[in-house]
Amino acid sequence: MNLPNRFSSPVAETPSDKQLLINMSQKSDVSRSFGAAAGHYEEFAHLQRYMGTQLLRKTQAVLPMHTRFETCVDLGCGTGFFSPEVAELFGAESVIGLDISEGMLQQAVSHKVDLKSVYFTAGDAEALPFANNSLNAVFSNLAVQWCKSVSVLFAELMRSVDSGGVVALSTLLEGSLAELKQSWATVDDEQHVNSFLELADYRNAAASIGFELLDIEQETITLEYDQTLDLMRDLKGVGAHNISTDRPKHLTGKNKIKKVVDAYENYRLNSGRLPATYQAAYLVVRKCS
Numbered sequence: 001m002n003l004p005n006r007f008s009s010p011v012a013e014t015p016s017d018k019q020l021l022i023n024m025s026q027k028s029d030v031s032r033s034f035g036a037a038a039g040h041y042e043e044f045a046h047l048q049r050y051m052g053t054q055l056l057r058k059t060q061a062v063l064p065m066h067t068r069f070e071t072c073v074d075l076g077c078g079t080g081f082f083s084p085e086v087a088e089l090f091g092a093e094s095v096i097g098l099d100i101s102e103g104m105l106q107q108a109v110s111h112k113v114d115l116k117s118v119y120f121t122a123g124d125a126e127a128l129p130f131a132n133n134s135l136n137a138v139f140s141n142l143a144v145q146w147c148k149s150v151s152v153l154f155a156e157l158m159r160s161v162d163s164g165g166v167v168a169l170s171t172l173l174e175g176s177l178a179e180l181k182q183s184w185a186t187v188d189d190e191q192h193v194n195s196f197l198e199l200a201d202y203r204n205a206a207a208s209i210g211f212e213l214l215d216i217e218q219e220t221i222t223l224e225y226d227q228t229l230d231l232m233r234d235l236k237g238v239g240a241h242n243i244s245t246d247r248p249k250h251l252t253g254k255n256k257i258k259k260v261v262d263a264y265e266n267y268r269l270n271s272g273r274l275p276a277t278y279q280a281a282y283l284v285v286r287k288c289s
């Protein structure tokens with residue numbers, strides 16, 4: 001698919017500050033995994049809906065009243081579910097939905113939204129296709145945990161956003177899917193669950209590049225399932241199953257899955273259901289004038 005790229009920019013310089021490598025995910029694996037999930041993504045995206053709504057609400061609460069942000073981006077927009085609401089949040093006539101997965105963008109374009117108000121474009125959050133100081137606001141729901149380096153991400157945001165511009169992000173933190181991780185640990189030593197950063201890593205990366213923090217919050221979210229396989233189906237359904245170079249390249253055998261399912265039973269609640277705990281983070285920052 002050829003999506004028009006309406007913006008161009010010099011390649012971002014690598015910042016000299018410490019780079020926080022969160023995992024060794026290959027960008028092409030990320031793009032392929034989300035592309036494969038695109039067609040049924042919305043059916044499984046319960047956590048994404050919840051956190052996106054929370055991020056809209058939290059951002060609204062700290063935005064200066066009656067400010068219009070003309071050029072805004074829904075970064076890692078996926079199927080564009082939140083893109084029209086992002087335009088509304090920032091008082092903009094249109095929004096640019098950017099995603100690394102062309103499969104997701106195809107889905108967004110084919111079934112989505114009022115295309116007069118949303119322009120979709122392919123791109124990478126760590127090499128944004130925007131000119132310096134060209135954006136007024138960025139919203140990103142549950143996408144930046146797939147970046148390799150949070151320092152590069154914030155350097156790119158700082159470069160692209162104009163003075164007074166706002167960036168609102170939600171992401172997952174270490175401790176997310178702890179039950180699944182522990183259950184896999186009883187089976188083998190391989191990495192089956194993605195690694196995530198701490199809240200302080202995001203705060204420090206944003207502050208050290210010069211963003212002013214308007215809001216930073218952590219929330220523990222527990223989803224409940226009847227069966228472990230239902231959780232695994234959800235993770236696969238949104239394309240968010242483990243994508244790291246440490247992952248086993250062979251197919252995981254039925255025997256191992258059965259052992260994980262058995263180990264996960266230790267977490268069954270009195271209600272009879274199985275918890276899947278997420279540590280969610282919400283950050284709203286502003287580029288100082």
Ligand SMILES: C[S@@+](CC[C@H](N)C(=O)[O-])C[C@H]1O[C@@H](n2cnc3c(N)ncnc32)[C@H](O)[C@@H]1O
Pocket residue numbers: 030031034035045048049052075076077078079080081082098099100101104123124125126140141142143144146147238240
């Ligand atoms: C869990 S989905 C969230 C989609 C959307 N924000 C929502 O709330 O429904 C994560 C999205 O981030 C995109 N993504 C991952 N890494 C990215 C990157 N480096 N740059 C841009 N998009 C990225 C994926 O392709 C995927 O569409």
